[in-house]
Amino acid sequence: MAVSYQTLRSDLPLDQRTYIVSGAGGGIGGAAVARLLRTGANVVGTDLSGKRLAGTAEATQDLPGKLEVVKADLTTEDGVAQVVETALETFGSVQGVANVAGGMVNINQDVYDVPLADYSLQDFVQMFALNVNSAFLMCRALEPHFFAQQYGKIVNVASLAAFANRLELGNIAYNSAKAAVVALTQTISVQSGRKGVRANCIAPGLVLSARVQQFIQDDYMQRHLDYTTLGDLATPDDLAEGIAFFLEPQSDAVTGETMRVAAGVR
Incomplete structure (x- = not known):
């Protein structure tokens, strides 16, 4: 079947677009919410913490876009369904999603580079639930809507740890989970591009982020x-800015890519 021009690009103005941002109460997620609201876009911000969501809402209240916040557990089907339903009921359509929710479980400096023998199966599974399951569930929930309108942008947040080429970026579970996020993204791009x-x-x-600054040591940062x-x-x-680039129409000819935003670290 031939693909029409309309399936390749959307000319919908930025201030008429709607995005879902998970992890919206965190440093990267909160920054992404603010960046998108500055264009006048609608944003549904979701996070497991209502307190963090309230902080994002307060910090962005003077920006031109409209923010709707939803406290939800995105590692569950019900939580994801709640967010997607809220977005569609409130704004009518969704043009893109940024799956920022994730990270290292109980993050502090002691969780980096834990030996394989010391890592429990429960902790391994929990890391995948937070980083991979949440992205998978959100992508799956939005797929019918994106297919129906023949347009949708997905941005998943992986990590340099996905490439496991440097110590102290993660651990055996985190690195594996972020590599799975990359593979998930590439597979969706191939299956759904047409x-x-x-x-x-x-x-x-x-x-x-503010959370990382609470425990990071000077020698580690150096x-x-x-x-x-x-x-x-x-x-x-x-x-x-990287997230916004992939969500907005200037990147409509780009799919299946991983962009490292890391000051040149390879």
């Missing part, structure tokens, strides 16, 4: 600065 869906990944390195080609670390705002 129906107007684009799926891409963002891969950050060390990002000094080692990561030494890895960079720019001599600095990417910020949550830098990651938000």
Whole structure:
């Protein structure tokens, strides 16, 4: 079947678009919400923490777009369904989703590079639920809507840890989960491209979110600065720009890609 021009690109103005952003109460997710609201877009922000969501809502209340927040557990089908239903009932359609929810379970400096022998199956499965299941469930829930309108943008947040080429970026479970996020994205891009869906990944390195700054040690941060080609670390705002690029129409000819936003760390 021939693919029409309409399935390849959407000319819908930025201020008429609607996006879902998971992990909206965190550093990268909150920055992505703010970046999209600045264009006048509608955003449904979701997070497991109502307190963090309230912080994002307060920080973005003067921006021109409209924000709807939903507290939900995105590792469950019911939680994801609640978010998608809210988005469609409130705004009528969804043009894209940023699956930012994820990260390292109980993150602190002690969870990096845990030996394989010391990692439990329960912890391994929990890491996949947080990082992979949440993205899979959201993509699956939105697929019928994206197919019906012949257009949809998916941005999944992986990590440089997905490539497992440097110590101290994650651990055996986190690295594996983020590699699965990359593979999930690439597979969706191949399966769904002819129906107007684009799926891409963002891969950050060390990002000094407020949560990370609470435990990060100076020597650890210096080692990561030494890895960079720019001599600095990417910020949550830098990651938000990458996410916005993949959600907005300027990237409509791009799918199945992973963009490293990490100050040149490979």
